[in-house]
Amino acid sequence: MSIADTAHTTPARTERLAVTNHAVPTQSALRAALVSEWTKLRSVRSTVWALILTSAFTIGLGTLFCWAYLNRRERRGDSIRSLLFDPTARSLNGVVLAQLAVGVLGVLVMSSEYTTGMIRTSLAAVPNRTVFLAAKTIVLGMVSLVVGMVSVFVAFFVGQAVLDRDGLGTSLSATGVLRAVLGAGLYLTLIALFGLALGTIVRRTPGAIAALFGIVLILPLIAQAFPEPWDVRIGRLAPFNAGQAMFSVRYDPDLLTPTQGIFVFLAWIVASYLVAMVMLSRRDA
């Protein structure tokens, strides 16, 4: 459509002639910002794609990992490794890739504001930076919690159904299983928020995604370069390894306990948010 189709040579009249001292809505700034951020999130296509990928990786890869295990040599006989088999963790393995999709969504929620220039319009509408970041965090957190939880539960049930063909599956009522599945869903949610914090700190999409992938995927590899026992001691503090402790059922001496895992992972999130908040408040938009 060309401008000529829509242009009026005279602006249409506003309803009033004198500027009135109209009432400003009484609701809280955060409440209004939440509604606004929900509209923002649902009105761009990248959100839908990132969430579809998150779900597809969690469920699809989890199922594939379980199916592949049925054909593994190591489970034949009574080898130590087959005794250590963790059917819950196996069915949740898709989280390795899904975390990248949901993490990128988190990055985009903030970095797209900066790369498009929308941030200047957004902050002129919501000048309180804390309210702005809080609204984005809550909306993104809720959406990724719902999508993450649904995905991990579907992945768990489908994965166990596959493993049950050889009688290897477990159930939610077994010790630690429900905790592990919930842990995986929570992990995906928190990775999204980690991405949001990184997007706020870095402000550019490629840089923030590189930081996210680096910390989540590369950090555990770097830790392996340390001499023993520091490779394990440091490695298990990396976000992904701490997260793995959250969604494993069987005890792994190289990982933290589930409770330690969630606290270490939360520490990462809190630290990234502190830096993000300081930068958002101090830097010019």
Add this chain to the structure above:
Amino acid sequence: MSTVLTQRMIELQGLTKRYGDTLAVDDLTFDITPGCVTGFLGPNGAGKTTTMRMILGLDAPTRGTALVDGKSYRDHRFPLHEIGALLDAKALHGGRRAFDHLLCLAQSNGIGRRRVTTVLEQVGLADVARKRAGTFSLGMGQRLGIAGALLGDPAVLMFDEPVNGLDPEGIVWIRTLLRQLASEGRTVFVSSHLMTEMAMTADRLIVVGRGKLIADATVDEFTSQGEHWIAVQSSNPAALAAILTDAGATVQKVDDSQQVRGLKPIEIGDLALGAGIAIYGLTEQRATLEEVFFGLTGDSVEYHGMLGSQNGQAA
């Protein structure tokens, strides 16, 4: 609905912004009063945009304050009800539909969906409300930005170079809109680097150069500051020049006429009549706003005459 006119305005007090060694905005102090269009004029790079960004709380001042309606911008809970601004028509997510773009802005300030439809109609974008903003032309983007500024029906409006890059029709539209908004009693603050544009829309001019305040006056005061002379064409320029100089005037020959300063037209006519010189033309002339503007900002233009020697380029 009450129709109380509140004195909402923008107040700058010693506003200063430093980037490294450069003072982008240097100790600006002025108020912007309601009911008129205040032009914010200066060459590119004079600090106009930076000033507006500080008013909106986007950039923090190095020193000084900028208040909107008596409060710092960041202290407004729902600022769109107080001040609507368009700094950059491209400051939006191109993947979002025009309607959704305005909706998320409206919701952030507790404004309803109906108002979004109203402002879209007001700026003539109702037909393309479902199109993604990234597909819009510059003129349509500008209208969308203005729709965003009007969402909260604010008493103060601020536009940065609103006619830049627009076609003639768009320019007329903006001019009419600015005048109309001011006639409704609103405070309108609009920047430009084009003096002629401002002369057509503004009542009051604030001129800046290199971040400093150069002039703050009404458009009329502004033009009367400029040079003023009388162009005379006569049958005997040489003789006339001698007579007028004797009477205390200065005479300068320009092309086929003479520029006379220091005498009124009636005095020139009488003197010519006494000497038997026929007057063919006698017109009062004054410097255009543009010339006054160049006179004021000539020293402050950041990059003049430095082409090629500097990596900086006025943009």
